[in-house]
Amino acid sequence: MLRFWQKRIKTGIVTENLEFDKELQNIQKEIKDKVKKYFAGSLAIRMVDSGSCNACEAECNALSNPYYDLERLGIHFVASPRHADVMLLSGVMTLNMYHHAKDVYNQIPSPKWLITLGDCAKDLGVFEKTYAIKGVDLPVDFHIPGCPPSPKEIIKGLLEFLRGFEK
Amino acid sequence: MxxxxxxxxxxxxxxxxxxxxxxxxxxxxxxxxxxxxxxxxxxxxxxxxxxxxxxxxxxxxxxxxxxxxxxxxxxxxxxxxxxxxxxxxxxxxxxxxxxxxxxxxxxxxxxxxxxxxxxxxxxxxxxxxxxxxxxxxxxxxxxxHFYKHRGIEKMAEGKNPLEFRKIVSRISGNESVAYQIAFFEILAKAGGGVIPESLKRKQAILLEMERIIHHLTDLGFIPNDAGFGAALSFMSKLSEDARRIMAKITGHRFGFDVIKENMQINRKILNPFLDNLKKELEFFEDWIIDIPSLWDRFDTTGALSKQKAIKYGVVGVGARASGIKMDVRDNIFYEKYGFKIQLGKKGEVADRFKVRIKEVFNSIEMIQNMITEKNEEFEFGEFEDGEYMSFVESSIGELFMYMEIKDSLIERFYVRDPSFINWQAFHTTIYKDIIADFPLINKSFDLSYAGNDL
Structure with missing residues (x-):
C-alpha cells in the first residue's frame, strides 16, 4: 500500500499537468463554463455505435483517462438514453442497427441534440454503400469529423457544439 | 484438426x-x-x-x-x-x-x-x-451478433486491391495493424515479391505496439469491472502514453494506413518509452498481485477448459490462457527477436490477466530487438490472379485472411477475425458463474464486434 502512495505522489495529477498542451487547458475551461451555463453544470451523453470500426469508441473511452478526465468538466457518459441530453452517434448506420439507434434517439427526452462522431457517420468515410448500410438519417445537430477523431478533437468538437448555443 | x-x-x-x-x-x-x-x-x-x-x-x-x-x-x-x-x-x-x-x-x-x-x-x-x-x-x-454487419466482403468485390487497403485498415479499429499486415502479405504474394527482413521487422514492431496498447487497456478495464478503479486510472494513462507514441512514430493514433512499402521508425522515440513502460509495468504487477480481494474475483471465474478450447478451436489470448500453445508468432522470425509463448493453466480470468501482463513484457523485449535503421526498398509487382491466404497474430488472436484476385481485381475477400471463433466459445465459460461476473469475463477476452460482424 505504501508503495502505491509513493507512486501516487510521484506521478502527481496528470490532468492538471498540461504543460504539453496549453490550448487544451483553455478549451477545457471554456467547456466547463458553458456546461454550467447551458446545462446547469451537467451534460449527459448517450453514446451509440451504429456500425463503426470501434476506434471511435476507444477514443471516447480515452476521454475518461487521467489526461482528459472529461467528467471533471461536467460532461458524462450515461447508461440510459432517458438520462441523456445528447446522443453521440458513431458508425455507418447498418441495416441491423437502424431501428435500435432510432429507438435510442426516441427515448431521449426533449430537448435533445444529436452529435455524429467520425467521418463514417457523416458520409461513410472510406466505406462505400452496400446492401447492409443505411446511413444516418436522424436529424443531426453537430458533427465531429476525424477517422477517428482524437480525444482532443472530440473535446474541441464538444466546445464548438456548446458555442453554438450563444447564437 | x-x-x-x-x-x-x-x-x-x-x-x-x-x-x-x-x-x-x-x-x-x-x-x-x-x-x-x-x-x-x-x-x-x-x-x-x-x-x-x-x-x-x-x-x-x-x-x-x-x-x-x-x-x-x-x-x-x-x-x-x-x-x-x-x-x-x-x-x-x-x-x-x-x-x-x-x-x-x-x-x-x-x-x-x-x-x-x-x-x-x-x-x-x-x-x-x-x-x-x-x-x-x-x-x-x-x-x-452481426448488428454491425456492413457488408465488407461485398464492398471488396470488383475493387483494385490497392484501393481496398484503406478499408482494410478500418475493418476493426483495435486490430488495424494486424489487418493491414495480413493484407500486405497477400498483396506481396500476389505481386510475386519477397518482403525484405527490415520491412518485416518494422511491421512487427507496429503489430507489437498495437498489442501493447490493447493489453494495457484491458489490464485497466478488467480490474475496473471488479470494482478496482485505481488500476483503470493507472493503465489508461499508460495506454494513452502508448497511443501517443504510436501517433508519433506513425502519424496516426491507431496506425490506420501505416503499413506501407516504405516505413521509417524512429528509435529515439521508441526506446525511452519502452524503458519507462517496463518499469511502470513491473510496479503494476508487483502492486496488483498483492490485492487479495481482486484475485478473489479473478480466480475460478470464467474458466475456459483446455478441452473446450480445443473443441472450439479457440485462438489467441483465450487459447494461451487455457494452456494451448497457439500463436502465429511461434516461428523462426519471431524467435530470433526473443518471442516466448506465454501460457496460463486454467483458462480463468486470472490466467488471461496474467498472460496479458507477460505478453506486454515480451512485446517490449521484442520491439527493442527489432528496431532497425535499415531501409530496404520494396515494391509490389503486377498482381497475379489466384487465391491467397495469410495469417497474423492480432492483439486478440489468429487472424485469417483470404483473397481471390481475378483480372487484377478482387473476386472474393474473406476474413475470419479471431473474435469470431472466441465469441462462439465464450458461452462455455460462464456456467459456474453469476451474472455479475459477466462483464469481467467479457473484458478478459476483450473481443472485437466490428471484426466479427464484418
Whole structure:
C-alpha cells in the first residue's frame, strides 16, 4: 500500500499537468463554463455505435483517462438514453442497427441534440454503400469529423457544439 | 484438426464451399439449383456461425445442422435475398416485415431471462447477450451478433486491391495493424515479391505496439469491472502514453494506413518509452498481485477448459490462457527477436490477466530487438490472379485472411477475425458463474464486434 502512495505522489495529477498542451487547458475551461451555463453544470451523453470500426469508441473511452478526465468538466457518459441530453452517434448506420439507434434517439427526452462522431457517420468515410448500410438519417445537430477523431478533437468538437448555443 | 474457417464462393456455374483446417484445405462443389451440403457443426461447433452466415449470404442449406436460424439477417432484414451471390448487386434494400428471432432460452419454474443489448450501458460496440438465469446463477447464455454487419466482403468485390487497403485498415479499429499486415502479405504474394527482413521487422514492431496498447487497456478495464478503479486510472494513462507514441512514430493514433512499402521508425522515440513502460509495468504487477480481494474475483471465474478450447478451436489470448500453445508468432522470425509463448493453466480470468501482463513484457523485449535503421526498398509487382491466404497474430488472436484476385481485381475477400471463433466459445465459460461476473469475463477476452460482424 505504501508503495502505491509513493507512486501516487510521484506521478502527481496528470490532468492538471498540461504543460504539453496549453490550448487544451483553455478549451477545457471554456467547456466547463458553458456546461454550467447551458446545462446547469451537467451534460449527459448517450453514446451509440451504429456500425463503426470501434476506434471511435476507444477514443471516447480515452476521454475518461487521467489526461482528459472529461467528467471533471461536467460532461458524462450515461447508461440510459432517458438520462441523456445528447446522443453521440458513431458508425455507418447498418441495416441491423437502424431501428435500435432510432429507438435510442426516441427515448431521449426533449430537448435533445444529436452529435455524429467520425467521418463514417457523416458520409461513410472510406466505406462505400452496400446492401447492409443505411446511413444516418436522424436529424443531426453537430458533427465531429476525424477517422477517428482524437480525444482532443472530440473535446474541441464538444466546445464548438456548446458555442453554438450563444447564437 | 483445428477448423480455421468455412466459407463459400460463387463460381458462376456452382457454389464452392471451402473448409480451411490447420493441416489441410477441403473444397466442395455445391449445385446452384439444389444448394445443399452436409454440416460439419456436429464435429466443429465453431462452424455454427460460419454455416449460418453461408446460408444467409448464399442460400446454401446444411443438412444435419441443429441451428438454422439466420445470423446476419436480423428481424427486419429481407430473408429472400442472398447478398454474396454474384447476381446480387443492389446497394439499397428495403426493410422486410418484422420476423421474430428465437433465442436459445431455458424455461422453468423461477427461471427468467435477462436480455442485454444490442445497445449497452457503457461505451461499447453493439451486440446482444441473452441470459437465462436462476437467481444470480447463469444457466445459459446466447451471444448474438452481426448488428454491425456492413457488408465488407461485398464492398471488396470488383475493387483494385490497392484501393481496398484503406478499408482494410478500418475493418476493426483495435486490430488495424494486424489487418493491414495480413493484407500486405497477400498483396506481396500476389505481386510475386519477397518482403525484405527490415520491412518485416518494422511491421512487427507496429503489430507489437498495437498489442501493447490493447493489453494495457484491458489490464485497466478488467480490474475496473471488479470494482478496482485505481488500476483503470493507472493503465489508461499508460495506454494513452502508448497511443501517443504510436501517433508519433506513425502519424496516426491507431496506425490506420501505416503499413506501407516504405516505413521509417524512429528509435529515439521508441526506446525511452519502452524503458519507462517496463518499469511502470513491473510496479503494476508487483502492486496488483498483492490485492487479495481482486484475485478473489479473478480466480475460478470464467474458466475456459483446455478441452473446450480445443473443441472450439479457440485462438489467441483465450487459447494461451487455457494452456494451448497457439500463436502465429511461434516461428523462426519471431524467435530470433526473443518471442516466448506465454501460457496460463486454467483458462480463468486470472490466467488471461496474467498472460496479458507477460505478453506486454515480451512485446517490449521484442520491439527493442527489432528496431532497425535499415531501409530496404520494396515494391509490389503486377498482381497475379489466384487465391491467397495469410495469417497474423492480432492483439486478440489468429487472424485469417483470404483473397481471390481475378483480372487484377478482387473476386472474393474473406476474413475470419479471431473474435469470431472466441465469441462462439465464450458461452462455455460462464456456467459456474453469476451474472455479475459477466462483464469481467467479457473484458478478459476483450473481443472485437466490428471484426466479427464484418
Amino acid at each position: 483445428r477448423l480455421i474457417a468455412r466459407f463459400a464462393k460463387d463460381k458462376k456455374d456452382f457454389f464452392e464451399v471451402i473448409d480451411v483446417f490447420d493441416k489441410e484445405i477441403k473444397r466442395y462443389k455445391v449445385d446452384k439449383n439444389n444448394p445443399v451440403l452436409e454440416t460439419i457443426t456436429t464435429k466443429y461447433p465453431s462452424a455454427i456461425w460460419m454455416e449460418r452466415i453461408i446460408k444467409d449470404e448464399f442460400g446454401i442449406e446444411f443438412t444435419g445442422s441443429f441451428d438454422n436460424r439466420p445470423a446476419i439477417k436480423h428481424e427486419r432484414f429481407p430473408k429472400d435475398i442472398f447478398p454474396l451471390r454474384k447476381d446480387f448487386n443492389d446497394k439499397e434494400i428495403n426493410f422486410a416485415p418484422f420476423e421474430e428471432y428465437h433465442y436459445e432460452e431455458i424455461s422453468g419454474d423461477g427461471v427468467f431471462v435477462v436480455p442485454v443489448g444490442p445497445v449497452h450501458a457503457g461505451i461499447i460496440e453493439p451486440g446482444h447477450f441473452q441470459f437465462s438465469q436462476a437467481g444470480e446463477e447463469i444457466l445459459h447464455l446466447e451471444v448474438r
